[in-house]
Amino acid sequence: xxxxxxxxxxxxxxxxxxxxxxxxxxxxxxxxxxxxxxxxxxxxxxxxxxxxxxxxxxxxxxxxxxxxxxxxxxxxxxxxxxxxxxxxxxxxxxxxxxxxxxxxxxxxxxxxxxxxxxxxxxxxxxxxxxxxxxxxxxxxxxxxxxxxxxxxxxxxxxxxxxxxxxxxxxxxxxxxxxxxxxxxxxxxxxxxxxxxxxxxxxxxxxxxxxxxxxxxxxxxxxxxxxxxxxxxxxxx
Amino acid sequence: xxxxxxxxxxxxxxxxxxxxxxxxxxxxxxxxxxxxxxxxxxxxxxxxxxxxxxxxxxxxxxxxxxxxxxxxxxxxxxxxxxxxxxxxxxxxxxxxxxxxxxxxxxxxxxxxxxxxxxxxxxxxxxxxxxxxxxxxxxxxxxxxxxxxxxxxxxxxxxxxxxxxxxxxxxxxxxxxxxxxxxxxxxxxxxxxxxxxxxxxxxxxxxxxxxxxxxxxxxxxxxxxxxxxxxxxxxxxxxxxxxxxxxxxxxxxxxxxxxxxxxxxxxxxxxxxxxxxxxxxxxxxxxxxxx
Ligand SMILES: Nc1ncnc2c1ncn2[C@@H]1O[C@H](COP(=O)(O)OP(=O)(O)OP(=O)(O)O)[C@@H](O)[C@H]1O
Ligand SMILES: [Mg+2]
Numbered sequence: 141x142x143x144x145x146x147x148x149x150x151x152x153x154x155x156x157x158x159x160x161x162x163x164x165x166x167x168x169x170x171x172x173x174x175x176x177x178x179x180x181x182x183x184x185x186x187x188x189x190x191x192x193x194x195x196x197x198x199x200x201x202x203x204x205x206x207x208x209x210x211x212x213x214x215x216x217x218x219x220x221x222x223x224x225x226x227x228x229x230x231x232x233x234x235x236x237x238x239x240x241x242x243x244x245x246x247x248x249x250x251x252x253x254x255x256x257x258x259x260x261x262x263x264x265x266x267x268x269x270x271x272x273x274x275x276x277x278x279x280x281x282x283x284x285x286x287x288x289x290x291x292x293x294x295x296x297x298x299x300x301x302x303x304x305x306x307x308x309x310x311x312x313x314x315x316x317x318x319x320x321x322x323x324x325x326x327x328x329x330x331x332x333x334x335x336x337x338x339x340x341x342x343x344x345x346x347x348x349x350x351x352x353x354x355x356x357x358x359x360x361x362x363x364x365x366x367x368x369x370x371x372x373x374x375x376x
Numbered sequence: 377x378x379x380x381x382x383x384x385x386x387x388x389x390x391x392x393x394x395x396x397x398x399x400x401x402x403x404x405x406x407x408x409x410x411x412x413x414x415x416x417x418x419x420x421x422x423x424x425x426x427x428x429x430x431x432x433x434x435x436x437x438x439x440x441x442x443x444x445x446x447x448x449x450x451x452x453x454x455x456x457x458x459x460x461x462x463x464x465x466x467x468x469x470x471x472x473x474x475x476x477x478x479x480x481x482x483x484x485x486x487x488x489x490x491x492x493x494x495x496x497x498x499x500x501x502x503x504x505x506x507x508x509x510x511x512x513x514x515x516x517x518x519x520x521x522x523x524x525x526x527x528x529x530x531x532x533x534x535x536x537x538x539x540x541x542x543x544x545x546x547x548x549x550x551x552x553x554x555x556x557x558x559x560x561x562x563x564x565x566x567x568x569x570x571x572x573x574x575x576x577x578x579x580x581x582x583x584x585x586x587x588x589x590x591x592x593x594x595x596x597x598x599x600x601x602x603x604x605x606x607x608x609x610x611x612x613x614x615x616x617x618x619x620x621x622x623x624x625x626x627x628x629x630x631x632x633x634x635x636x637x638x639x640x641x642x643x644x645x646x647x648x649x650x651x652x653x654x655x656x657x658x659x660x661x662x663x664x665x666x
Contacts, residue, residue, distance in 0.1 A: 214555055
């Protein structure tokens with residue numbers, strides 16, 4: 141049996157005068173990789189930001205573990221157990237890799253140290269550049285640091301925004317392996333344009349278009365549905 | 377030689393007092409992106425609250441504590457009621473904090489009377505040591521030591537502690553800091569209070585140095601503080617120390633050698649820096665908040 145971890149119901153979000161999300165419905169199940177798909181400007185990033193409370197929903201509801209977090213400030217959402225890996229990775233460039241990890245670590249107990257050990261094995265590059273300034277890392281290394289940082293706090297759910305963006309295929313492969321590995325310990329919401337990647341690691345999909353959910357289901361169904369893929373993703 | 381030593385000590389002492397004032401400004405600007413023109417008001421309230429506590433208790437140390445408490449309370453109230461509504465809007469910040477500056481200045485006259493108050497240096501810090509022709513005034517040395525100690529404490533806090541990490545992370549990316557579970561509004565409040573406390577301390581230490589306190593002193597020194605922040609680079613902590621020492625030394629040497637220029641020298645320094653290095657001696661981004 142599988143539990144719903146996160147649920148967005150008819151979510152609307154305004155940024156300034158713009159009505160960006162106009163009815164997003166989305167569910168993420170425990171232990172799964174739930175993928176958000178849609179063309180550029182569809183509202184995928186805004187959906188993640190709305191979950192985090194960075195651009196709060198103006199209508200509808202966002203529930204995490206059956207509790208509404210629609211009105212929770214961002215830091216509370218994070219503390220409830222949602223990690224965030226933003227589109228631009230959000231690395232503190234003046235802080236070293238070590239300091240980036242440290243600032244993220246809310247409790248420095250043995251469990252956190254064990255998780256740190258685990259992510260360093262997952263991303264050996266981080267260990268290698270432990271004392272290097274975040275701003276001097278390569279794109280791929282920043283991506284790994286950002287994912288490691290989100291993982292360090294025993295989050296039940298990690299939101300990852302386009303991790304493959306701008307990375308060489310071989311690095312994309314590494315990031316993918318890491319997500320599959322992380323999935324063993326946490327649930328994941330993934331925004332991904334790279335359909336090859338999305339379809340290989342995603343369990344379910346939700347299609348967003350023009351700020352609205354237009355389709356959702358099992359990833360396997362989408363892989364076979366040429367029409368949906370052509371219409372909303374421009375592929376196939 | 378003796379003359380040089382004396383001028384240097386004078387310059388350093390003045391520089392340290394300006395540094396304490398500028399350090400608060402630059403912290404508040406660097407982390408919160410807030411232009412606080414009421415900083416001079418916190419400075420003068422620190423001086424009055426501290427000195428009156430000192431006169432009443434006859435303990436300079438308790439006086440300093442009084443100044444710190446006044447700074448922290450005023451900082452708390454200012455952030456909560458004046459700054460919170462104007463985050464992100466520099467024009468509104470300038471207008472409302474300038475208004476507060478004037479209110480704080482006039483309130484001094486209402487509460488403590490319109491006339492200046494003369495201040496005595498506590499006996500154990502009064503007088504001087506003489507080494508040949510070199511005269512070291514104890515209180516000036518005291519200010520220099522306090523300035524370096526505070527600089528050291530803050531450098532250590534910013535570079536080596538978790539709190540420092542959180543502040544530096546918040547300076548660089550507020551949204552991401554929050555997404556990692558940091559309550560940035562609270563961090564802002566604390567930083568503002570610390571900045572206000574530094575301003576109050578600066579005012580308190582300035583009092584025996586200048587021998588008199590008066591309501592308008594806040595505005596006068598705040599201008600020096602702003603010049604230092606501009607020269608040092610907005611948001612740079614060590615830049616502020618360097619610029620403050622520079623301003624202090626320039627003032628002290630000019631007052632002796634070219635007295636007519638002694639008031640203009642700071643403006644000239646600032647103009648030169650703005651022409652050749654408009655971002656200040658230390659740039660935000662590379663050296664931010666360090
Ligand atoms: N701060 C903002 N102000 C105004 N409009 C915004 C803002 N942020 C996003 N938008 C608009 O909202 C829409 C959705 O943006 P969003 O970044 O969520 O899209 P996305 O699906 O993540 O796109 P991409 O695949 O290009 O990352 C876009 O039309 C964008 O222009
Ligand atoms: Mg996006």
